[in-house]
Amino acid sequence: MSLTLSHEQLLDDCQRHWSASAAKLYRLGKTSVEKEADGIYVTDHAGKRFIDCACSYGVFIVGHRNxxxxxxxxxxxxxxxxxxxxxxxxxxxxxxxxxxxxxxxxxxxxxxxxxxxxxxxxxxxxxxxxxxxxxxxxxxxxxxxxxxxxxxxxxxxxxxxxxxxxxxxxxxxxxxxxxxxxxxxxxxxxxxxxxxxxxxxxxxxxxxxxxxxxxxxxxxxxxxxxxxxxxxxxxxxxxxxxxxxxxxxxxxxxxxxxxxxxxxxxxxxxxxxxxxxxxxxxxxxxxxxxxxxxxxxxxxxxxxxxxxxxxHNLVEQSRINGGLLRHGLQRLAQRYPQIVEGVPGVGLMTGLRLRGSVYEALMSMELGKRGVHAGHSMNEKAEHPVLRFYPPLNITPEALRHVLTMTEEALEAIARRPKLAVKAFSLVVRNMYHIPNKLLRNKGKP
Structure with a gap:
């Protein structure tokens, strides 16, 4: 029996058997579905690889399939x-x-x-x-x-x-x-x-x-x-x-x-x-x-x-690499104050406090395009949600620098968007759980 499913079938199964909220976010962001994982990476059903800074909100603390x-x-x-x-x-x-x-x-x-x-x-x-x-x-x-x-x-x-x-x-x-x-x-x-x-x-x-x-x-x-x-x-x-x-x-x-x-x-x-x-x-x-x-x-x-x-001295690595990550995110927050309000956290428990749920959704989408998973709150009502960066504790400094580069690119892409387009998308984000799936349906490859 073949277990190969289309992207839309995977999202339908996600909605029925796991999380309707997550399925909505996948559809809204034209997001792919994870299929495999190893170390600090997850790979989607289409073969694209992502650095996992979500880790199911911190579960995979020693990396996937350690x-x-x-x-x-x-x-x-x-x-x-x-x-x-x-x-x-x-x-x-x-x-x-x-x-x-x-x-x-x-x-x-x-x-x-x-x-x-x-x-x-x-x-x-x-x-x-x-x-x-x-x-x-x-x-x-x-x-x-x-x-x-x-x-x-x-x-x-x-x-x-x-x-x-x-x-x-x-x-x-x-x-x-x-x-x-x-x-x-x-x-x-x-x-x-x-x-x-x-x-x-x-x-x-x-x-x-x-x-x-x-x-x-x-x-x-x-x-x-x-x-x-x-x-x-x-x-x-x-x-x-x-x-x-x-x-x-x-x-x-x-x-x-x-x-x-x-x-x-x-x-x-x-x-x-x-x-x-x-x-x-x-x-x-x-x-x-x-x-x-x-x-x-x-x-x-x-x-x-x-x-x-x-x-592997991962507690100390969390302290040191967490400082590297937070310092980099703080530098970006200063460059994009219209999007980022602050960088809370300590160790490898940090994230971007964003100026509205629309920016959290946009950041998730833009980071996804660049091969980075971050921890989306799935809370469209939060006024200042934190998009979390909870990578495995054994992530390398080199991988974190790449994450920071991709985060900068994502912020720049959002900053270039017309304000009217962001405002219109904000209405979609705040009401996405009430929008029929057919209106969010992905018409092509994610």
């Missing part, structure tokens, strides 16, 4: 792919211990999950149980903690609440980076504060110096639990192993996912401090908890990815 990770995954597949119900596997214990030693602080229980949103929900159940004498959870505006139903109740992007009615009365939202507002919201104490040490997503933002340290002190003073969501920031993405290290603090609960396995399988975990694990063991809080997370293949890939990061 040979060291692939070898360990294959070895484990040859032995056992799945553990029968009620059984454990030695790799689960090995990975738990590795994470306890890797993450700063003293850690107790480690609970494995399939996805970051599932880990967030597990932590929410724990928080509600051990802090049941309290009321309230405080989260940050524009934060992202997943889109499963319970996780959405602490999602800081309120347009999703309007769509699904998930806003909870006990959840308080405060501006990210505004510690005074956080103090007022916490008051004499709430159940927990959920925070991304670096705000991710389309609203990428590095907080003021000392922000996390102040939150830690506030939570200590009010006996509030501090939950750090390091799903996007962990494993070297931000120039340190974990973003909490910038303020040298230890949260009560830490959530990890994305780069954990180098992209070989969906995997996540919730880690609980030794203090919490001693006082409220997870086995007592959720004695019947069962999850498909932590299967041998996931654990093998995670251990191999961590080994690769350590052996």
């Amino acid at each position: 040979p060291m990770v692939r070898e360990q995954v294959q070895t484990q597949l040859n032995q056992m792919a799945w553990v029968p119900e009620g059984r454990v596997h030695p790799l689960q214990g090995a990975l738990s211990e590795r994470l306890r030693n890797l993450v700063p602080g003293d850690w107790g229980d480690v609970q494995f999950m399939v996805s970051g949103a599932e880990a967030i929900e597990q932590s929410m159940r724990y928080v509600l149980k051990v802090q049941q004498h309290r009321r309230g959870i405080v989260v940050m505006n524009d934060s992202y903690h997943g889109k499963t139903l319970a996780a959405m109740s602490i999602l800081g992007q309120k347009q999703h609440h309007r769509s699904y009615g998930t806003e909870a009365s006990e959840v308080t939202y405060v501006p990210y980076g505004d510690f005074a507002a956080l103090q007022r919201a916490v008051g004499e104490g709430v159940r927990a504060v959920y925070v991304e040490p670096i705000l991710g997503g389309a609203h990428l933002q590095v907080p003021p110096v000392g922000y996390m340290a102040n939150i830690r002190a506030l939570c200590d003073a009010t006996e509030t639990l501090l939950v750090a969501d390091e799903i996007q920031t962990g494993f070297g993405r931000c120039g340190k192993w974990f973003a909490v290290q910038y303020d040298d603090i230890v949260p009560d609960i830490m959530i990890l996912s994305k780069g954990l396995t180098g992209g070989y399988t969906s995997f996540a975990c919730a880690m609980y401090s030794q203090r919490l694990a001693t006082q409220y063991p997870l086995s007592e809080i959720e004695p019947d908890q069962r999850t498909n997370g932590g299967h041998p293949v996931a654990c093998a890939s995670a251990l191999a990815a961590i080994d690769y990061i350590e052996q």
